[in-house]
Amino acid sequence: MRVGKVFRDAFRSLFRKPVTVEYITKPGKMVPVPERFRGRISYDRETCIGCLLCIRVCPGGVILSTEEGKVAFNISRCILCGQCAEVCPKGAIKLSSQFEIVTYNKEELTIK
Amino acid sequence: MDAVVAFLISIPISPLLSLLFEGIDRKLHARMQKRIGPPVLQPFYDLIKLLGKERIIPATASTRIFEIMPMVSTASSLLGASILLSNILSNSNIVGDLILIIYLLAMSSIALIVGGSASGNPYSAIGFSRKISMMIAYEIPMLIAVISMAFGPSPSLAVSSIIEFQVSRGLPLVASRLSMALAAAAFLLCIPAAASVVPFDIPEAKTEIIYGFLIEYGGPYLALAKVSKSVLNFTLTLLASAIFLYIPSLLGEAALLNLGLSLFLCLIVSLLIMFITITVPRTVLARLKVGQALKFYWVLPLTLSFSSIILSAVNL
Amino acid sequence: MIERGIEKEVEVEYTRLRIHFGPVHPALKEPVSLRVFVKGEEVVDVDIVLGHVHRGIESLAEGRNLAQALYLVERICGICSHSHTTCFTQALEEISGIKPSERALYLRTLIFEMERIHSHLLLLGIMAYEVGFDTLFMFTWHVRERILDLFEKITGNRIHHAMNTIGGVRWDLTPEMVKELDACLGEIEKSIKYIHDAFMDKTVEKRTYGLGVLDHSRAIKLCVVGPTARGSGVNIDVRRDHPYAAYNDMKEVFSVILRKDGDVYARTEVRLLEILESINIIRMVLDRLPEGSIRPEENIFRLMRKIQEGEAVSLVEAPRGELLYFVKTDGKGGLRRLKVRTPTFSNLACLKHVLVGHEIADIPVIVASIDPCLSCTNRVTIINRENGELNVVGMDTLRRRVRKKWMQ
Numbered sequence A: 001m002r003v004g005k006v007f008r009d010a011f012r013s014l015f016r017k018p019v020t021v022e023y024i025t026k027p028g029k030m031v032p033v034p035e036r037f038r039g040r041i042s043y044d045r046e047t048c049i050g051c052l053l054c055i056r057v058c059p060g061g062v063i064l065s066t067e068e069g070k071v072a073f074n075i076s077r078c079i080l081c082g083q084c085a086e087v088c089p090k091g092a093i094k095l096s097s098q099f100e101i102v103t104y105n106k107e108e109l110t111i112k
Numbered sequence B: 001m002d003a004v005v006a007f008l009i010s011i012p013i014s015p016l017l018s019l020l021f022e023g024i025d026r027k028l029h030a031r032m033q034k035r036i037g038p039p040v041l042q043p044f045y046d047l048i049k050l051l052g053k054e055r056i057i058p059a060t061a062s063t064r065i066f067e068i069m070p071m072v073s074t075a076s077s078l079l080g081a082s083i084l085l086s087n088i089l090s091n092s093n094i095v096g097d098l099i100l101i102i103y104l105l106a107m108s109s110i111a112l113i114v115g116g117s118a119s120g121n122p123y124s125a126i127g128f129s130r131k132i133s134m135m136i137a138y139e140i141p142m143l144i145a146v147i148s149m150a151f152g153p154s155p156s157l158a159v160s161s162i163i164e165f166q167v168s169r170g171l172p173l174v175a176s177r178l179s180m181a182l183a184a185a186a187f188l189l190c191i192p193a194a195a196s197v198v199p200f201d202i203p204e205a206k207t208e209i210i211y212g213f214l215i216e217y218g219g220p221y222l223a224l225a226k227v228s229k230s231v232l233n234f235t236l237t238l239l240a241s242a243i244f245l246y247i248p249s250l251l252g253e254a255a256l257l258n259l260g261l262s263l264f265l266c267l268i269v270s271l272l273i274m275f276i277t278i279t280v281p282r283t284v285l286a287r288l289k290v291g292q293a294l295k296f297y298w299v300l301p302l303t304l305s306f307s308s309i310i311l312s313a314v315n316l
Numbered sequence C: 001m002i003e004r005g006i007e008k009e010v011e012v013e014y015t016r017l018r019i020h021f022g023p024v025h026p027a028l029k030e031p032v033s034l035r036v037f038v039k040g041e042e043v044v045d046v047d048i049v050l051g052h053v054h055r056g057i058e059s060l061a062e063g064r065n066l067a068q069a070l071y072l073v074e075r076i077c078g079i080c081s082h083s084h085t086t087c088f089t090q091a092l093e094e095i096s097g098i099k100p101s102e103r104a105l106y107l108r109t110l111i112f113e114m115e116r117i118h119s120h121l122l123l124l125g126i127m128a129y130e131v132g133f134d135t136l137f138m139f140t141w142h143v144r145e146r147i148l149d150l151f152e153k154i155t156g157n158r159i160h161h162a163m164n165t166i167g168g169v170r171w172d173l174t175p176e177m178v179k180e181l182d183a184c185l186g187e188i189e190k191s192i193k194y195i196h197d198a199f200m201d202k203t204v205e206k207r208t209y210g211l212g213v214l215d216h217s218r219a220i221k222l223c224v225v226g227p228t229a230r231g232s233g234v235n236i237d238v239r240r241d242h243p244y245a246a247y248n249d250m251k252e253v254f255s256v257i258l259r260k261d262g263d264v265y266a267r268t269e270v271r272l273l274e275i276l277e278s279i280n281i282i283r284m285v286l287d288r289l290p291e292g293s294i295r296p297e298e299n300i301f302r303l304m305r306k307i308q309e310g311e312a313v314s315l316v317e318a319p320r321g322e323l324l325y326f327v328k329t330d331g332k333g334g335l336r337r338l339k340v341r342t343p344t345f346s347n348l349a350c351l352k353h354v355l356v357g358h359e360i361a362d363i364p365v366i367v368a369s370i371d372p373c374l375s376c377t378n379r380v381t382i383i384n385r386e387n388g389e390l391n392v393v394g395m396d397t398l399r400r401r402v403r404k405k406w407m408q
Helices: A007-013 A053-057 A083-087 B003-032 B042-051 B063-090 B098-117 B122-151 B159-169 B178-194 B219-243 B247-251 B259-284 B290-313 C002-010 C057-062 C066-076 C081-096 C102-130 C134-155 C175-199 C202-208 C216-221 C226-230 C264-288 C300-306 C343-355 C360-369 C395-407
Strands: A041-043 A063-065 A071-074 A093-095 C017-021 C033-039 C042-049 C309-318 C321-330 C335-341 C381-383 C390-392
Touching: A007 B003, A007 B259, A041 A071, A053 A063, A053 A083, A053 C066, A053 C300, A083 A093, A083 C300, B003 B042, B003 B063, B003 B219, B003 B259, B042 B219, B063 B098, B063 B159, B063 B219, B063 B259, B098 B122, B098 B159, B098 B219, B122 B178, B122 B290, B122 C017, B159 B219, B159 B247, B178 B219, B178 B259, B178 B290, B219 B259, B247 B259, B259 C134, C017 C360, C033 C343, C033 C360, C042 C343, C042 C360, C057 C066, C057 C335, C066 C081, C066 C300, C066 C335, C081 C102, C081 C309, C081 C321, C102 C134, C102 C175, C102 C264, C102 C360, C134 C175, C175 C202, C175 C264, C202 C264, C202 C360, C216 C343, C226 C264, C226 C321, C226 C343, C264 C360, C321 C343, C343 C360
Parallel strands: none
Antiparallel strands: A041 A093, A063 A071, C017 C033, C033 C042, C309 C321, C321 C335, C381 C390
């Protein structure tokens, strides 16, 4: 039969669990992400020594130095390359597993 | 049930049933593609959302026609569905026969494309010409398949008398004669094109001409157009189940006494027909081109329906 | 192309209908505007208008240092992102003489071939969608999802892997990943055979056979590259002709797929069979993966300082064909000039020839068959409507104009 080659597979999947999953944004119920996943930046202000190396590798211009000699992140420009985390000598910057970056609140887009 | 009462009841029931059918169709389609799919009531939500949106009429449109045609289309397909449904519900013929129903359905398609092409968009002009060629392709075999019934065992074109005949024989019409089986086959083959689903959704082909004649419709107009299309699909499947595959006839005379049960069985059958003629083709096939579709319809269904007429003329 | 478009606008022809195919159209995944002139259903002429999503990445990169530019160029393409970074780092390594370790080169090859699988599957899905075969589209993308999950596991992101760094790669394979990759490859191989079979479905065949024929001589004349060229029988493949990364060791495990017909189906089939070749290469990579470090000891700032002033041209075989980078460094860790020639830029011109004479229904199928990746291709050209004068506007001028607008 040259017509309807996918019919058998399609009909069979009627009785099987669908492969798509619902998008749930509640914490704890989200789809698990692998270990190396690069999500929203998390910044430990205490360990930061203000060397500003991260500013020099950031492609998007996310990172700004603040008056206290620390840095602030403008997440809306972040392209999640993870170079800042790589060059940070103290490990103060990490990329968390949080993939929900979109928000209604503009202040949440700045990490200090 | 009194025929007039039945007709009045059918008018609100038929759009509800058809939207439900569309929801089931979408769910099955999604599940065949390994998706979760929308909720079964999604068409109702869509409808409510669309009705609440603003009306936009393109600057190039001829306003009057653009506005009226969705209403005409919905009215005619609703009328067709109600006539059919009241025939099954009351088992008496009040207003019209098969030919009227078929023409009301054709009218509904034509009204939609006329309204769409009044928008002045070149894509809807292409959609218009494609739909006309498609109608030439499928209307002829469909009409002949229905007309062959007049030559057939029950020389009548009223739905109620065809149902009565099937009940009196205790068999659905397809099983009673070879000619009717051929006519049923031709009719079923015409459903995908009349409902314009893949592979015959050429007039609206979303990746080619972006829903063709529907391109400029939005808001309440699109809501009406969608209702009209889903009522049309529902009527086609219900028509096939009532005139060719009236399964309640197997119950004998009880079918006429217990009309509610008969209707329920009829709807189950039409759901099956919808699955076979609308859901499955649009799941497992790719879209054809106008020429290819025309060739298909003028070779297979036309031959089937013509041979059905010839066979029924010689009482086979 | 563009000049002719203006002529047509001026002269009014009533027999032809001009249809704007795009820039927003469900059949196009990215914006390009095809002005199609039709007589009835037949296409008589096509003009291609680009420039809807020009982002000025080349110019943006010139103001940044090399470490920043590396992940900026990755954003040129959302599908073949690894090709862009590889091409860029190769050019930098060429200038500076930093040699990546063997293991790093093998890992680059691995990601490269995984990317090719995912890119080709994406296109196959889109091809199915263009012909109205939604189920095959869903099935194909379901297979692609496996590869994307693996990408997420190995590199941390589904699309923008950020795998490359100057002189190496950033993430290593763990033994569990190797096992999982191996298991996944077998499944994909099976699925590819199934998809190949489904593409032989008669309704699909009717929409793809003998359409959009690009014959051998014209393919050479129009300089098409990649699967589009190989579908027309042009025997080119950067992986074999100018081996980079670890492809020198892979020569015996892959062959260049060629088809003579040059129609839509030939191009589709070339891609289908290339996935199988890619699977072979990945198996070889996993088999032979050498031990060692994956990146240089020095940190990125040292490495940037090592790169002296110089220029280099680098070539890779992206999923869509030959990708070319010209990089000129200033010796202070910055870029003086970056020039990118994406494969679609070479391929797009052939559309004008292959579309003419076909029906409107065939346009999306043929356009999709060259696998256009349009955002990579866009350039800004400003046309003076009155006299048809063309001038290219640089990033500086654009920036100045935007600033002026903001001030007001």
